[in-house]
Amino acid sequence: MTRTFSLTLHVWRQKSAKQAGQFAKYIAANVSEHMSFLEMLDVVNQDLLAKGEDPIAFDHDCREGICGSCGFMVNGDAHGGHRGTTICQLHMRHFKDGEELWLEPWRSAAFPIVKDLAVDRGAFDRIIASGGFVSVPTGSAVDGNAIPVPKTEADLAMDAAACIGCGACVAMCPNSAAQLFTAAKVGHLGLLPQGQPERDRRVLAMVGQMTAEGFGHCTSTGECEAVCPKEIPIAFIARMNRDYLEASVKERPQANRGGSG
């Protein structure tokens, strides 16, 4: 038999980044244990709409844990704190009848609140745009298998590439640092042969952009890796730090002339 129960929700309601927000209390009745956390909120929102009230805004897209759109804090835990789980994949069977839950948006100066539980993660996009790519000339792409990549390196690169950019690392970090996200992107490309030509430039630019966005510093607490839905380890942060140190030491003054042929 399906278990149904009710929950008390304290949800952060904020109309926009400019306006002040506060918690509002809602009762989620008839919650099925088979619902996902977002489906439970969908039902709460239906009730709000029926009453003519503004529904709770939250980001979501694929609802299968791979797009990185969803995410907020549940009782102080990013994505609810279950290992390797996004909030859309968190099922209500983990909760008990009558439980009180506090839902808050990611809190970071670099992630301004759009509305309620939805935040603007454009800072991550700008970090990627600053260097999270490889430059490939079009029309002359080589065969994918022409460059040998050791299996161990390919696996490690894939571990880092699994990052979906949800922002849970920043949200959970006591210092609002974006080191795990940036390190995953730097590590992913830095491990592969295709990423080598721009490796130094990449880490310097991405770390520079991360600084400009106002993220905090890493104190190696490990809070980020504990809530990362893709379970990316902080060893990648060490790898980025080392790349950053090496690139800083090796960097040459940029040539201002030539190059146009």
Add this chain to the structure above:
Amino acid sequence: MSATVAGTGSRFYETAIGKKIVMAVTGVILVGFVFVHMTGNLQVLQGADKINHYAKLLRTSMPLLWTARLVLIASVVLHVRAALQLYALKAAARPVAYAKKAHRGATLASRTMIWSGYTLAIFIVLHILHFTTGTIHTDFVEGDVFHNVTTAFKNPLIAAGYVVMMGFLFMHISHGIFSLTQSLGLSHPRYSAAAKTVARVLAVIIAVGFAAVPVAVFAVIAK
């Protein structure tokens, strides 16, 4: 929004990672110092001759002594400067605090580095005034380290105070030693698992080694 900061070598220190690398390098120097300081101190347990001879040995060359002191002072200044700058960054990075915040895996030591740091900074100043300059020592004899140490630790409050401070030192360096391997990028799947253990063991050795002196002095006198 935010302008792109092109990461150039001259801007190394502007990034949080650059500051953490400075903290890590100075941290290595300071941990190295406390380890040697601790092993030296243990000679108190061997009696007045040993420790007083060691104290004299350290003062054989004043230029050498002051070189070491200047390196340590510079390390402390750079370490504290970076820590305060990063602490300010942390405050700016999350202007609105969470109403509820859980902890997943973060140790108490890792979350209280700034507070153990403040405590140790105050302790270091008092400790230098106590045993190096003798300013706040009630019965200070220049050059007679054994006398200075044993008379000070006769007071149970002072002995207990030093032991408590070594608890803070343990907290600070047990996380600090692990964290500096991260900051310096010394991570490797074969050794990283051991880094946390090595950090704790080293921190225990240093803290217990230091605490042994006030405990032993107090135990002998209490008998």
